[in-house]
Amino acid sequence: MHYTSWDRTDTDAPVLLAEGGPAELGRFTADAATVDGQVWGLSFTKETGARATLADGRVLDAPGNFGRDKTITVDVAGTKYSLINEASTNWIIEDAAGEKIGQFSGAGNGVRQSILEFEGETDLPVETVAGLSWLVRLVLESRLGRSSLVLIGTLIIMSVIAVLAFIF
Secondary structure: OOEEEEEOOOOOOOEEEEOOOOOEEEEEOOOEEEEOOEEEEEEEEOOOEEEEEOOOOOEEEEEOOOOOOOEEEEEEOOEEEEEEEEEOOEEEEEEOOOOEEEEEEOOOOHHHHOOEEEOOOOOOOHHHHHHHHHHHHHHHHHHHHHHHHHHHHHHHHHHHHHHHHHHO
16 A cells, blocks of 8 residues: 545544545544454544554554644554654654655645555555554644634734724
8 A cells, every 4th residue: 555545524433545445444533443343442632642552452652742743753562653744734754763654744635635655565564554644634633723723813913904004
């Protein structure tokens, strides 16, 4: 598989797709996921990070502030990865050796589809692919709120300036 994307037809339980589908890798809700027939427990807050407990007890842990941090360190059952914000809405994922394994972006429809593109054909286990894809979606959604606030603030300031310029 070269990439994953999300089908958000059911916004309460989006489906993770292998490439554009139809193959489903998992279905995620706010507090649980079913990946490859296994049920995971999920927890997430934008300020403290994400944690998934896999069916066999292994843990995916990604502590950090998803709305602000430029690097988020991920531990998938002892294997380390880093989500690194390179510029603006563009991110890469590196393994423990510092090798780039994938990339994602919030530009365009990036937040809506949350596409995680791998470097070539990936041989990562399905739970790692699903876990990283879940984190990508969380990062992009967390950043969207921040970007919206900045845009709204800028529009308010510009409106005030326009009104003042018109009055004076």
